[in-house]
Amino acid sequence: MIDEKLRFTPNDLIENRYRIYNGDCIEVLKKIPKKSVDLIFADPPYNLQLKNELYRPNQTKADGVVDDWDKFDTNEQYDKFTKNWLEACREVMNDEATIWVIGSYHNIFRVGKIMMDLGFWILNDVQWHKSNPMPNFRGVRFTNATETMIWAKKSETQKKYTFNHNVMKQLNGGKQMTSVWNIALCTGHERIKGDDGKKAHSTQKPEELLKRVILSSSKEHDIVLDPFSGSGTTCAVAKKLNRKAIGIEKEIEYIEISKQRLAQIDTDDYKDIQLKEPPKEALMRVSMDSLVSKNYFDIGQTIFTKNKKHFAKVLENGTIQNDVGIGSIHQIGAKILQSESCNGWMFWCYDDDGKSKLIDEKRKEYRVAYAG
Numbered sequence: 549m550i551d552e553k554l555r556f557t558p559n560d561l562i563e564n565r566y567r568i569y570n571g572d573c574i575e576v577l578k579k580i581p582k583k584s585v586d587l588i589f590a591d592p593p594y595n596l597q598l599k600n601e602l603y604r605p606n607q608t609k610a611d612g613v614v615d616d617w618d619k620f621d622t623n624e625q626y627d628k629f630t631k632n633w634l635e636a637c638r639e640v641m642n643d644e645a646t647i648w649v650i651g652s653y654h655n656i657f658r659v660g661k662i663m664m665d666l667g668f669w670i671l672n673d674v675q676w677h678k679s680n681p682m683p684n685f686r687g688v689r690f691t692n693a694t695e696t697m698i699w700a701k702k703s704e705t706q707k708k709y710t711f712n713h714n715v716m717k718q719l720n721g722g723k724q725m726t727s728v729w730n731i732a733l734c735t736g737h738e739r740i741k742g743d744d745g746k747k748a749h750s751t752q753k754p755e756e757l758l759k760r761v762i763l764s765s766s767k768e769h770d771i772v773l774d775p776f777s778g779s780g781t782t783c784a785v786a787k788k789l790n791r792k793a794i795g796i797e798k799e800i801e802y803i804e805i806s807k808q809r810l811a812q813i814d815t816d817d818y819k820d821i822q823l824k825e826p827p828k829e830a831l832m833r834v835s836m837d838s839l840v841s842k843n844y845f846d847i848g849q850t851i852f853t854k855n856k857k858h859f860a861k862v863l864e865n866g867t868i869q870n871d872v873g874i875g876s877i878h879q880i881g882a883k884i885l886q887s888e889s890c891n892g893w894m895f896w897c898y899d900d901d902g903k904s905k906l907i908d909e910k911r912k913e914y915r916v917a918y919a920g
């Protein structure tokens with residue numbers, strides 16, 4: 549049953565940045581304005597079709613996903629459901645939005661085919677490599693240690709979408725992040741437990757996974773939507789990262805858990821994980837050559853070191869010349885310093901109406917003027 553009071557209006561999110569709706573996602577999605585959402589993360593039922601309980605070698609029962617929400621009579625029924633919710637998601641995505649869908653080998657291939665048939669365009673298949681997977685108790689096949697996340701845009705022709713390449717690089721110690729993410733299962737204090745001490749939700753995802761998803765493909769204040777929000781992981785991480793969030797969940801018990809979880813989060817406590825993509829102009833490569841050709845420096849102009857002990861003339865191709873030779877601002881600087889390297893932008897100055905200014909100031913001006 550959908551709570552009619554929870555009809556979505558954009559004002560809802562202005563006054564209240566985080567909403568969790570109780571109901572079937574296909575029905576609720578129809579009430580959300582078209583093209584209003586920036587990012588979707590979906591963790592749909594897996595259609596595991598577990599026929600028997602799962603036991604460890606010591607005969608204790610293992611936690612498989614045996615919930616009613618995961619049960620479908622046939623694959624056809626599952627496919628129809630998948631097509632319907634994906635279509636409903638597509639309607640609410642704006643023209644620059646992307647969608648992530650996570651699944652295991654049981655369902656992800658069916659989901660992927662349906663996404664492609666609907667016209668979604670796959671950008672990546674990110675592998676979540678679980679560093680602490682559940683063992684294969686019977687030893688009859690490999691321990692399954694991955695889940696796949698399909699990241700897609702709405703269509704092949706969609707030109708724009710958010711990808712915060714530099715944020716991900718920063719998260720990965722300065723190296724480009726690959727599509728294999730090593731992240732532990734959600735355990736320990738992060739795992740929400742009921743009063744009986746048992747897991748409150750059988751498939752609660754680790755926050756680190758959602759952190760990467762949201763940081764990579766949305767901006768601050770964007771609207772992130774999760775149509776199968778379960779224990780509220782996506783909304784919780786969205787809140788921490790200063791995004792707006794909409795969750796949809798059909799089981800009321802999970803709604804209560806999620807609301808409590810969200811209420812406990814103070815966004816200000818998470819400032820240090822709210823990484824932002826540097827502005828375009830800060831990333832633009834600029835050469836001395838381009839500064840000369842655009843008249844930021846005159847040919848023959850004198851530049852000098854901060855202590856005014858060394859001087860050099862700017863040449864036509866952006867190199868500089870003085871008594872130590874001809875070379876780039878960095879090479880001549882390094883020779884003067886008798887060092888392996890020198891950041892010429894921070895070493896040389898120019899005269900600006902009687903004041904010495906670092907030549908880096910000219911680079912900044914150029915970036916502002918020419919960054920697209």
Ligand SMILES: C[S@@+](CC[C@H](N)C(=O)[O-])C[C@H]1O[C@@H](n2cnc3c(N)ncnc32)[C@H](O)[C@@H]1O
Nearest residue numbers: 572573591617751752753776778779781797798
């Ligand atoms: C795989 S779990 C998601 C877990 C979630 N990512 C988390 O971290 O807690 C799928 C959730 O979707 C819910 N669900 C299943 N069918 C649904 C539907 N048609 N509409 C809304 N929610 C649904 C289930 O109750 C379940 O909580």
